[in-house]
Amino acid sequence: MTAVIIANGSYPRHAIPLxxxxxxxxxxxxxxxxxDFIRRGGxxxxxVGDCDSISPENKNRFADILFRESEQETNDLSKAVRFCVARGKTDLIIVAATGKREDHTLGNISLLLDYRATANxxxxxxxxxxTPIDTYTEFSSFPGQTVSIFSFDPLPLTFSGLLYPVENxxxxxxxxxxxxxxxxTVFSIDTQGRVVVFQAFPE
Amino acid sequence: MTAVIIANGSYPRHAIPLxxxxxxxxxxxxxxxxxDFIRRGGxxxxxVGDCDSISPENKNRFADILFRESEQETNDLSKAVRFCVARGKTDLIIVAATGKREDHTLGNISLLLDYRATANxxxxxxxxxxTPIDTYTEFSSFPGQTVSIFSFDPLPLTFSGLLYPVENxxxxxxxxxxxxxxxxTVFSIDTQGRVVVFQAFPE
Structure with missing residues (x-):
């Protein structure tokens, strides 16, 4: 079973995350x-989080499913991932993690690399x-799909099945x-470093 | 004289970039x-760019200031920076560079590190x-300003004047x-690596 985590960024507008x-x-x-999610009927x-930004009304109404974690060493997204993993839910889809302050966007994208250790x-x-990877990985795709590859370590990459090949x-x-x-319909990336792969939706 | 470059992301809404x-x-x-800029009265x-996305009407009306560069090795933002530098304009402010596709956002932020070689x-x-840096740098600030520091190289950093200090x-x-x-009202970052520093506006 896949769990969906709704983060603190902009609520999705695109049909796929919705x-x-x-x-x-x-x-x-x-x-x-x-x-926001509850107001939309969710x-x-x-x-999960430090629960300082939820309304008093919802705090009361949803008291039984409120998991307060006030430590400041991680952000709410990391707390939500940890919460899921602790309950055996390790197939995770994160939505609403971008679209507001860019430092949150950058932080959340880089955190995917940490979550990889305990979750898919x-x-x-x-x-x-x-998608975060750190080893040879094949991706389902479609011809012409835009693919952007962000490397977090100074380690070599090899792409195959992409228009602009990279070899070691x-x-x-x-x-x-x-x-x-x-x-x-498939491409692969070979690396020993920490890499985040972006695949754009069809336009 | 500072030149302002309007990139292909979301048009600014905040008073400061405007x-x-x-x-x-x-x-x-x-x-x-x-x-978009012209429609707003600009x-x-x-x-500057490959000029395939400007309307035929504006292409005609602004023909005298249209600088077409169709090479695919860089993006339109890099072409605009190069255009300014070639004309002696090396104090540059880039706006509208985020807020749409996240791979463009990440790419544009990392490109600041390249521009540094020829422009401020x-x-x-x-x-x-x-702000991109690669050496000891002092920043004007205000007490409580949120500061996020993104390091692109595995090289040590030292912060001073920040709430959470980092030492080498x-x-x-x-x-x-x-x-x-x-x-x-001031903080400093010491590094030999490539670093991008985000300073949030007052809330």
Whole structure:
């Protein structure tokens, strides 16, 4: 069973992340997202965070599913991931994690690399999907799909099935990995470093 | 004289980037931003890019300030920066560079590190300012300002004047550098690596 985590960024507008929320069997709201989700008619299975930004009304109404974690060493998204993993839910889709302050966007994308150790995690935005990897990985795709590859370590990468091939090369600048494109229905990335792969939705 | 570059992301909504556009003595629009800026009553000094996304009407009306560059090795933002530098304009403010596809946001933020070699460049979003550095740098601030520090190289950093001090330490995860805060009117970062510093606007 896949759990969907609704983070504190902009609520999704695109049909794909909205469908994941719609179909989810288990939904965890980060603290700051709960009011918005509930106002839209949603019913979270759990609300996780320091719970200082949820309305008194919802705090009371949803008291039985409120999991307060006030430590400041991690953010609400990391607390929600930890909550899911502790309950055996390790297939996770994160939505609403971008679209507001850019430092939160950057932080949340890089945190995917940490979550990988304990969960099978993807982030779905209004524009596409981010997947963290650290080993040879094959991706389902479609011809022409925009693929952007962000390398967090100075370690070599090899792409295959992409329009602009890379062979055992370190990408020192993120721009170098952006705006590649899939040539078929599968592509692969080989690396020993920490890499986040963005696959854009069809336009 | 500072030149303002309007990139292809979301048009600014916050008063601070809008004031930079308003007061600019020289405005360069990336190709894809020109129609939007002109519709809002703006009058660019130059339009730079592959010019495939500007309307036929504006293409004709602004033909004298259209600088077409169709090479695919860089994006429109890099072309606009290069255009300014070639004309001796090396104090650059970039706006509208975030807020749409996240891979563009990440690419544009990382490109600041490249621009640094030829220009004094800042990116101003609806939430704050990004500044690229690669040496000891002091920043004007205000007590309590949120400061997020993104390190692109595995090299040590030292912060001073921030709530959570770092002393000669490599930040391997971007989350580790986010959500710091200035304790006074100046803070400093010492590094030999490539670092992008985000300073949030007052709330």
């Amino acid at each position: 469908a994941h929320i719609e179909r989810a069997e288990f939904i965890v709201c980060c603290d700051g997202a709960a009011d 019913r979270p299975d759990a609300i 995690v993807k982030m779905i935005t209004d524009y596409g999907t981010f 090369r370190v990408l020192t600048n993120w721009w170098q990995g952006t705006l590649n494109a899939s040539t078929g | 004031a930079h556009i308003e007061r600019a003595e020289f405005i360069v629009c990336c190709d894809g931003a020109a129609d 009058r660019p000094d130059a339009i 460049v800042k990116m101003i979003t609806d939430y704050g300012t990004f 330490r490599v930040l391997t995860n971007w989350w580790q550098g986010t959500l710091n805060a200035s304790t006074g």
